[in-house]
Amino acid sequence: MENINKINRRNFLKLSGLSGGGLILGFNWSSCNSPKDITPIKTMPKEWFGINAFLKIGDNGLVTIYSPNPEIGQNIKTSMPMIVAEELDVKWEDVIVEQAGLNTEWYSRQVAGGSQSIRHGWTSLRMAGATAKQMLVNGAAKQWQIDPSECSVADGIISNKKGESFGFGDVAKVASTMEVPKEEDVKLKKTEDYKIIGTDRGNVDIEEIITGKPLFGIDTKREGMMYAAVLRAPAFGQKLISVDDTEALKVKGVQKIIKLQILQRQKFKGENVMLDKIAVIANSTWAAMKGKKALVAIWENTSPAENTISHKIALNKLADSKSKKPVRIDGDPNTAFAQADEIIERTYESPFLPHNCMEPMNFFASVTNEKVELVGPIQTPEWTRGRIASLLNLIEEHDPEDKDAAKIAREKAFAKIDLQMTRMGGGFGRRLYGDFALEAVQISKEMETPIQVIWTREDDMTAGTYRPAVHYKIRAAIKNNKIIGYHLIEAAVNGNMWSSLADGFPASGISNYQCDNHSLESNVSTGAWRAPYTNFLASAEQSFLDEVAQKTGQDAVQMRLNILNQAKTIFDAHTKLEEEIKDKEKLKAAKQGLMAKGNYEPDRFIAVIKLAAEKGGWGNTPLGIHLGFSAFFSHNTYVAQIAQVKIVDDVPKVDKVICVVDCGIVVNPMAATNLIQGGVIDGIGHSMFGDFTFENGQPTMENFNKYRLIRMDEAPQIEVHYVNNGKSPSGLGEPTLPPAGAAVANAFHSATGVRMYNQPFVKDNKVLG
Template identity: 50%
Template sequence: MKNIVSPSFSRRSFIKTSSLAGGGLLIGFNLFQACKPEAAPPVDISKLNFNDFNAFIKIADNGIVTIFSPNPEIGQGVKTAMPMLIAEELDVLWDNVHVAQGELDTENFTRQVAGGSQSIRLGWEPLRQTGATARQMLVNAAAAKWGVEASECTTKEGFIFNANGDKLGYGEVVKEAAALKVPENVKLKDPKDFTIIGQDINNVDIDKIVAGKPLYGMDYKEEGMLYASVLRPPAFGKKLDSFDDTEAKKVAGVQSIVKFGDKIAVLAKDTWTAMKGKKALKANWISDETLESTEDHDKKLIELLDGKDFDTMRSDGDIKKAFEDVDQVIERTYESPFLPHNCMEPMNFFADVTDEKVRLVGPIQTPERTAGAVAELLERDLKDVSVEMTRMGGGFGRRLYGDFALEAAEISKVAKKPVKVVYSREDDMSAGIYRPAIKYRISASIKEGKITGYHLKEASINSNMYGLIPNFFPAGAIENYQVDVASYQSKITTGAWRAPYTNFLSFAEQSFFDELAEILEVDRIQLRLDLLQKVKGTTDERIQYSPERLENVIKVAVEKSGWGNSKEGVFQGFSAYYCHNTHVAEVADVVLENEMPVVKKVTCVVDCGIVVNPLGAKNQIEGGIIDGVGHAMYGNFSFKDGEPKDKNFNSYRLIRINETPVVETHFIESDVAPTGLGEPTLPPAGAAVSNAIKAAKGIRLYKQPFIENMKKEKAPLG
């Protein structure tokens, strides 16, 4: 995990170098272990343009560096931060770096994915090695030109210097460098010498974003393209029986109407006309089974918790014995609803299906998986399918699923036209895919004032991504510890939602530990610290978190937040959590206005290793916290007979601008490799707020959203 290394750099992983016909050096590189070792630059380099060699870095003869980024950009900042790693070791001025978005390239890459807060973590050493190797090649070329030893040369801001004071720009030696062998061993910079990493760098697309330049999927258009608005079943579990498109065809501008599966697409030259035509469609829907409602889900999840049909994810000690030999057993059940993703940019995708090829363009987090799914759907060779990625107006896990791209491809095939599917906000909220409703039941056994057993049960809908949560805190801290999971299949489509599972589990567990501290009459912070002491020095390789790092963020959060010394009328709540390889502690400051809680401030301490781009990192931290606070306080999504009750923001409650808290961020200084930031600050936010509400109102919350349940007389409050 340490940075100060001189890694061996395989020529197979570094790929290949070539001279550009127009001048300059083209270097293939292994992008966070995404490039396949056997990958090579395109054969005829002289005919390439920026979109043709996305697997490579180009150093032009004028010293300008172009880095082709193959990973999807969903607002997490990787299109800025990942090139920073290369530029740092290449030792160039950031102003001389140009970043271009690449398209899907399954020949050269193995992981073109945006998800799991893993991009920077996985790219840390490979990307730096890329830059360092390119720099060494340029130095070797300059040294040969001068007739001196390469070890006598230094670099700075795109220039090479020798001991005699001579200077050459990178662009002056790229031709010679292209003919050299790739060095097998390069030395990476010491973090104290960083000039780009650790600096606030603006988003590389910020000027275009502010100016409204075409960057997003919604912006994409082609000559002759038709827009498609799709009528889908109004409820999960319903199927199309028949439809009448007479009135839809009368809408001026409607070009054609296409049925595919249980869906009907109206095609027009603009979105308004297509959507107007869709509203004019008349359809009959049938169901041959009982349609699900939220009450059905609640009942089924409770039945699962009460039942015995569980998969045990981890079992330490003897949980049964621990709960028999006790002074007291504490058991609590926590409940969360379905949630939509609500990306600012609704789902959309372009497809042009011809006999020769299938071309896809749009915002997608999983381009390779989507290309494969389209190829299978259309019964085409995967090599016939190309995917060009646009910037995304939010992903949050929704764009991991390419259902909207498949719709575009299928419609284009039937219509024999290039087609762009565009969702309305109502389409976006009612067509799936959602965070699954989940219930957690947590039990603790207490003997002589100590926690002797801990049993976590999860009941969820469509769950199949339990991941590593059994090995997060408090795993290893309690001798008798067990995690059981159960789920049932629903017609309602579910999937990953920002910080999958931990987004709600953190609230449940951290609220539970606060309540345990009250029952045991011990300090809530000290309870957590004492448990962490038991994990230090563990040899259990299953445990994912570091007790030392988690302990540190807790102590710093206590200090920075003024824990225990808040002003009169300000009530504080604490939580600490580890997920996506990052340790976070948060303190929420809550006040009461008209007897209802208002979150005024959240103090956040983060240990994510070295911070590559503090400006981008703070954006991720603040966004995650506001997202976590907003959904814990207000987010609720329910169903009646398989149909979503809310279909737009007029009824679905989101956090509002005047409700967003001030976020005060503190980073732990570190010399270890960076970890994820897109998701880790969201999970602890709900717990910190709920614990602050307990301090303010004297009631403990077990169900989200908080505000709605506080207003109900029969809300599950303690």
């Protein structure tokens, strides 16, 4: 756990490239929410002084903070710099935020994924700010010839006991040349002293967004740039036989049509598996798209064409089969089920889901012999750069056994690649996979010209890396109206569940527990989709528990608390042993026979559930309102939700959702609440409407006329509450989505008596049971 926050000391030593004036691109005055009495520094400094990888200070006290991670709408471009600014002790109004470039020497984990940016960055961002502050203080102390401990800092001003003061700008130059203080000599603030963390700060890109300035990858323009649209196989598992480009070449503006070399499929499942591609290069996006439409290509199946009905049958069959080895087994589930008064068994089904980022996939590449310039929306810049280096054979041959030689070869190759991250019009996991960036690189290399690849919405929806279709079968053994056994079985296209998920709630809270998973191999490419692995598991599990509570006459909330109380006794027993026995081997021996812990802290889980019950009026429901409860822990964050459903014109309508979150310290409440509201609405939208089917290997939905996304009139009000416990922050991009489907399903049941087992809940405008 602590390793994730280990800082890279080199971050604080490297100064090259950050000093001096430099070009300030896309800077933002962050003062839009400033109180009236604060006067921000309004002029740019004459000179900047690099203090460390995260910040530079101008001679007038203005501070530039680099946001290291890619921005996909999770608002880390505001919240990560807030953490640095807090420890630097500067006024937020005097901070300019810039997107950092890809730099693995300076930053660790420049990834947008897994809701991990804030959690991983928490210590290094604070240390970056605090170390810089200490250097500024040391610089001031040197000029005053006093001990640094005699200085105090507030809002970018360093003062001594005589009442003299320096602004950060006055000592920035001397500070930039000072020795970097040792880690142990840098003090972090107490949480109660925070002035920026925990306050509402507006999105640093708001001005560009609301005035339509170039900001996103798709907005990239370069001298001589051409546009490329790419034709891919209409169905999964096909190869190209022939293409007739006669008509396409007649389209005015089309310059050239090329076949792209076939890339090997990556080993992991997320890579798009359509290997044969034909690129139409034109002088405008419209001409490229029209040219693509005019291509006449013949394709042939290389593997059987798949369809939704066969997926469904195969997944149900797998869920009924015996797995080779359970992922987790506690107690004696077989005996528990044999001794049960009653067995409740339900199957839950969900379809594939496309990501549908509003900004369709695109990327800019300019490949020359000397340099590769890349600009675009990518959640995994580091990994993508590595793949591009391999694609272009930029990594010189070296002894594969020689690690140093390999590192030098890689660094040499990477020095040629300049990858610039843009703000992304959504990610949701799709932009973890850089297939679109590789296309741009291939085309630019072949065309010897700067290229922007743009996917049409149809390309984006039909050549995706989808959330795999998943079925869950869940069984509960009931004795004396109590759950004595629980069995979770997953069957998913191309596998889904990480083995660690078997340790999720209710594991360790039920004495006899088993979890199995099965994979259905498919030629449809699948990958991470917002809250991978749990986005439908939570729906199935929390719907199931609601039904079990109803059937056994238990209160749905109290039943969960009972399970958590049992999990707590296991958790506490582990904690006690861990405190008493420091020797690893002895500890392991002492834990023999003790049930494994769950992957969650029961106390924190109990706290969010209790607060949700209180805020959502559980047990105290006004007439005409029907409640549904759901709670889930994922991505290190605890979430409990209560959905309120009303019957309007004989149709259940989700009116409001109360969402309680424990993500530890909330860095920027205004942004956090936005992300939580969006996550819940996204979860509800996909549970209700998300449907994606295949016929003859081909997706049957290819644009928003057939694929239904939630719209304003269908989105309920989301009321957000936080558990304030001062713990280190975790992320919010994903964890509020998984429980939302079940909150709605359970409220629908309260309202109508009908259970929702399959997603989507609504088809052809009818609510299904």
